[in-house]
Amino acid sequence: MNAEMLTMLDYLERERGISREVLVEAISGALLTASKKAFATARELRIDINPKTGDIRAFAKPLVVEKVTNLHDEITLAKARQFKADAQIGDEVEIEVTPKDFGRIAAQTARQAIMQRIRQIEKDMIYEEFKDRAGEIVSGTVRRFERSDVIIDLGRFEATMPSRERVPTEEYSVGDRIRAYVVAVENGARGPEIILSRSHPNFVRRLFEVEVSEIGDRTVELKAIAREAGARTKVAVHSADDKVDPVGACVGMRGARVKNIVRELNNEKVDIIRWHADPQELVKEALKPAKIHSIVLDPVAKKISVTVSKDELSQAIGRRGQNARLTAKLTGWDIDINEDKSKEEAFQNQKTQAAHSLADQLGITQEQADKLTLSGMNSLEVIVMCEAEDIAGILGADLATGERILEAAKAASPGAVA
Numbered sequence: 001m002n003a004e005m006l007t008m009l010d011y012l013e014r015e016r017g018i019s020r021e022v023l024v025e026a027i028s029g030a031l032l033t034a035s036k037k038a039f040a041t042a043r044e045l046r047i048d049i050n051p052k053t054g055d056i057r058a059f060a061k062p063l064v065v066e067k068v069t070n071l072h073d074e075i076t077l078a079k080a081r082q083f084k085a086d087a088q089i090g091d092e093v094e095i096e097v098t099p100k101d102f103g104r105i106a107a108q109t110a111r112q113a114i115m116q117r118i119r120q121i122e123k124d125m126i127y128e129e130f131k132d133r134a135g136e137i138v139s140g141t142v143r144r145f146e147r148s149d150v151i152i153d154l155g156r157f158e159a160t161m162p163s164r165e166r167v168p169t170e171e172y173s174v175g176d177r178i179r180a181y182v183v184a185v186e187n188g189a190r191g192p193e194i195i196l197s198r199s200h201p202n203f204v205r206r207l208f209e210v211e212v213s214e215i216g217d218r219t220v221e222l223k224a225i226a227r228e229a230g231a232r233t234k235v236a237v238h239s240a241d242d243k244v245d246p247v248g249a250c251v252g253m254r255g256a257r258v259k260n261i262v263r264e265l266n267n268e269k270v271d272i273i274r275w276h277a278d279p280q281e282l283v284k285e286a287l288k289p290a291k292i293h294s295i296v297l298d299p300v301a302k303k304i305s306v307t308v309s310k311d312e313l314s315q316a317i318g319r320r321g322q323n324a325r326l327t328a329k330l331t332g333w334d335i336d337i338n339e340d341k342s343k344e345e346a347f348q349n350q351k352t353q354a355a356h357s358l359a360d361q362l363g364i365t366q367e368q369a370d371k372l373t374l375s376g377m378n379s380l381e382v383i384v385m386c387e388a389e390d391i392a393g394i395l396g397a398d399l400a401t402g403e404r405i406l407e408a409a410k411a412a413s414p415g416a417v418a
């Protein structure tokens with residue numbers, strides 16, 4: 001057993017990274033549990049393992065009595081004095097109780113218990129090492145798949161990237177080297193579980209902190225982030241130092257910094273905007289390059305209504321509403337984007353007023369005035385330059401009506417002679 005025990009200790013210490021002292025303690029406990037029936041005397045039994053030689057010895061502390069009634073817990077005075085010369089009735093005497101064939105017994109009965117204890121030690125080590133690493137980025141290799149979850153080898157430990165934490169546009173293969181964000185380290189019934197993510201918004205946040213030194217030293221602050229993994233991310237940055245351009249710092253020389261981040265995100269689009277405490281200004285920044293015509297805040301409903309020109313409506317909303325959704329996430333306000341119809345309404349009002357004026361000046365019906373206005377005859381000056389036949393044709397009337405309207409226009413025209 002000695003050689004086998006030493007080989008096991010060496011292997012577990014070297015390959016699993018578990019200290020020999022912890023291993024010896026675990027094996028002692030496992031042997032104690034698994035081998036109690038092998039001892040004639042086992043009161044306060046303990047197992048002693050020499051970590052250098054692998055020798056295993058068992059000791060017990062039977063109670064010294066005049067007459068033994070319980071072999072398991074008691075020893076006679078005469079026999080006790082073989083181990084302790086001054087032993088007295090009522091004393092406890094530690095004696096070695098190692099069976100002759102204990103090596104074989106230990107090998108047969110303790111192996112499974114030892115490995116179970118070792119697995120528990122490894123689980124405890126995983127939890128202790130990773131419990132404070134939630135929020136960090138780690139690197140690993142795709143080891144296998146369990147349904148739609150990805151199992152990632154982190155070296156000494158394995159982690160899980162659940163399907164909900166995957167980026168929809170990314171495909172992984174066994175052996176791929178990937179980086180991921182540690183969402184949580186959970187110590188559940190089955191032991192500790194390291195949960196990783198590549199879709200979490202904080203994965204992008206940590207990439208910026210690693211790539212942009214100004215964020216690392218807090219010269220630049222990443223104030224808000226909104227992400228639709230695999231498609232687009234919006235990041236709002238701010239600097240209390242007026243001399244520092246927070247957007248420029250994140251973009252880097254010739255875009256080098258943001259390019260590195262985009263490359264890690266497999267070409268996911270990243271918009272970097274300047275943070276504003278005023279939600280109106282922040283919305284304007286987030287919706288660029290679309291130009292906002294008007295913006296109205298409803299603080300009670302925490303809603304922002306935005307109008308843009310017809311040409312820029314699709315750009316402001318984004319593909320399938322993505323730009324509007326990300327802006328809402330970034331600002332924390334509901335965003336309602338509509339087409340600006342103020343010019344159209346003003347033009348319509350002008351036409352209506354022109355039609356009313358013509359009806360009054362020419363003594364015609366409102367319907368006739370509307371038809372003339374729609375055809376472009378929206379003023380007296382235009383009408384006097386037309387022929388009676390044209391006027392009658394537009395109105396669907398006879399020539400006499402056209403002539404009467406033309407004469408009325410000439411009479412009412414500012415240039416008419418009294």
